[in-house]
Amino acid sequence: MKMTTIKKVETRDARFPLKPGEGVDAVHSEPIYSYAVTRLLTDTNDAATGIAFTLGGGNQLVCEAIELLTDRLVGQEIEDLMSRWGTVSREMADHPQLRWLGPHKGVVHLALSSITNACFDLWAKARQVPLWKLLIDLSPEAIVDTLDLTYLEDVLSREQAIELFNSNRPGREDRMEVVRDGYPGYDTSVGWFAYADDLIVANAKKALDAGFTAMKLKVGSADSARDLRRAELVRDVVGDSARLMFDANQAWNLPRAMDMCQNLADLNAFWIEEPTHPDDVLGHQKLAKAIAPSAIALGEHVPNRVMFKNFIQANAMQFVQVDAVRVAGVSEFIAISMLARQKGLKVVPHVGDMGQLHQHLVLFNHISLGHERVFLEYIPHLRDHFVHPAHVEAGIYRTPDVPGATCDLKEIENT
Missing domain, CATH: 3.20.20.120 (Enolase-like C-terminal domain)
Structure with missing residues (x-):
């Protein structure tokens, strides 16, 4: 399995106007389908894309939050990073200053969405498999290592999470x-x-x-x-x-x-x-x-x-x-x-x-x-x-x- 190290993180504010009437609902009357994009550039030919979805306005704020959160990713090897992603993502979500803007919702959480999705994209590309294949081939323990189960412990402990996968193996x-x-x-x-x-x-x-x-x-x-x-x-x-x-x-x-x-x-x-x-x-x-x-x-x-x-x-x-x-x-x-x-x-x-x-x-x-x-x-x-x-x-x-x-x-x- 090849080693893939993150060398640089970029963001993009990608907005795509729609045709008249498309995307309009009872509350969102002027949608511009938009992505706050995280790009992970590496020491190999692999580059990864993560996206969070917005309706246009404020999309640049999510990109700015991505930049604030991703300094810790540079220099990380993707296999090692994903083996402890549950801990890493928890630390990002609980940033001692940015957490005040949530917690766990809004601009900062959307930024974490884009970052997380980019890391999973890179993980699958490094293994040369589609994301679904990566996920179904992981052991229950490896999957649970990617999760932040904080505040779920009363209903879903680490042990219960692993058992849930094992109990659904039949069939x-x-x-x-x-x-x-x-x-x-x-x-x-x-x-x-x-x-x-x-x-x-x-x-x-x-x-x-x-x-x-x-x-x-x-x-x-x-x-x-x-x-x-x-x-x-x-x-x-x-x-x-x-x-x-x-x-x-x-x-x-x-x-x-x-x-x-x-x-x-x-x-x-x-x-x-x-x-x-x-x-x-x-x-x-x-x-x-x-x-x-x-x-x-x-x-x-x-x-x-x-x-x-x-x-x-x-x-x-x-x-x-x-x-x-x-x-x-x-x-x-x-x-x-x-x-x-x-x-x-x-x-x-x-x-x-x-x-x-x-x-x-x-x-x-x-x-x-x-x-x-x-x-x-x-x-x-x-x-x-x-x-x-x-x-x-x-x-x-x-x-x-x-x-x-x-x-x-x-x-x-x-x-």
């Missing part, structure tokens, strides 16, 4: 079939909030023709009748057999969410996503009880493992939408996936346009942790900017086979 060979078969996707781009009714109808038909059997519609209008009309239009197009999800992007207060979730549940909603403020654990708990057996999906704006622990313990979510470019990268994603697995909850990552990274992590979740194969969000608006864009065919993510996390951006690689 692993059968679950490896997902590598051959691919991972199902669902289409979010059919129903952006600003799209006209005729466009969402046409998009829903197009998604069905492309092989998708699940899709999502944005809701959260000031006029409830608009949401329900659009929801009925899409349900009429896709029929009763397709899975249809509704995403309010935190637009409703709790009383409004109670009313709207009940109405949407009548349309056989597979889940209702972010119905109210993402910090309101007890509000989601109350809502989940009220609309059962309809399901709550949550996680796009849940910033760290401690908040996820609270939502999971409160039975306030049924679908865990942890995002590896929102929490502290791959390692915190894995810790949260383990919390969900303990409770038998399904993990369906919030993807943004990060199917690039999450296409690896859902394979790991299924193969190594025994998570159910559900589906992975598909939003194609930025695929042309990636060197190795996700390959989605007939509604299925095909397994990536190039080394690394497939997050390299053309605009950066070509400079």
Whole structure:
């Protein structure tokens, strides 16, 4: 195994304006899909890319935080670094001055996401394997060494984490079939909030023709009748057999969410996503009880493992939408996936346009942790900017086979 040492860390503020209407929801009306990028340059030909996702404004602040946190990485050999990443990442998150800006959320945590993802990308490239392959080949002990389990010890100790992997080893060979078969996707781009009714109808038909059997519609209008009309239009197009999800992007207060979730549940909603403020654990708990057996999906704006622990313990979510470019990268994603697995909850990552990274992590979740194969969000608006864009065919993510996390951006690689 070759030795790969980090010689330099660079950051890039990468922003990609969207076409009119793309990415618009009930709360985020002017999105610019953007990445705070960490680049690790090495003493070999390997260079790594890590990304955290923003909507444009403030992206440069995340890049500045990356620069403040990464001085300790220069001179580190990647195998040695990742053997103690849980400790290293904890020290970064608990920076004695920058921690005041969080803790474990906001600009600094997004910076840690980008840094962590770059380190995992470099680790996989140094071993010349895709990220999913790196992760499933690691021993339980090696994986747990990459995790910061601080504040989870009451529910997930190191010993319990290792046992969780060992207890899910039976059936692993059968679950490896997902590598051959691919991972199902669902289409979010059919129903952006600003799209006209005729466009969402046409998009829903197009998604069905492309092989998708699940899709999502944005809701959260000031006029409830608009949401329900659009929801009925899409349900009429896709029929009763397709899975249809509704995403309010935190637009409703709790009383409004109670009313709207009940109405949407009548349309056989597979889940209702972010119905109210993402910090309101007890509000989601109350809502989940009220609309059962309809399901709550949550996680796009849940910033760290401690908040996820609270939502999971409160039975306030049924679908865990942890995002590896929102929490502290791959390692915190894995810790949260383990919390969900303990409770038998399904993990369906919030993807943004990060199917690039999450296409690896859902394979790991299924193969190594025994998570159910559900589906992975598909939003194609930025695929042309990636060197190795996700390959989605007939509604299925095909397994990536190039080394690394497939997050390299053309605009950066070509400079």
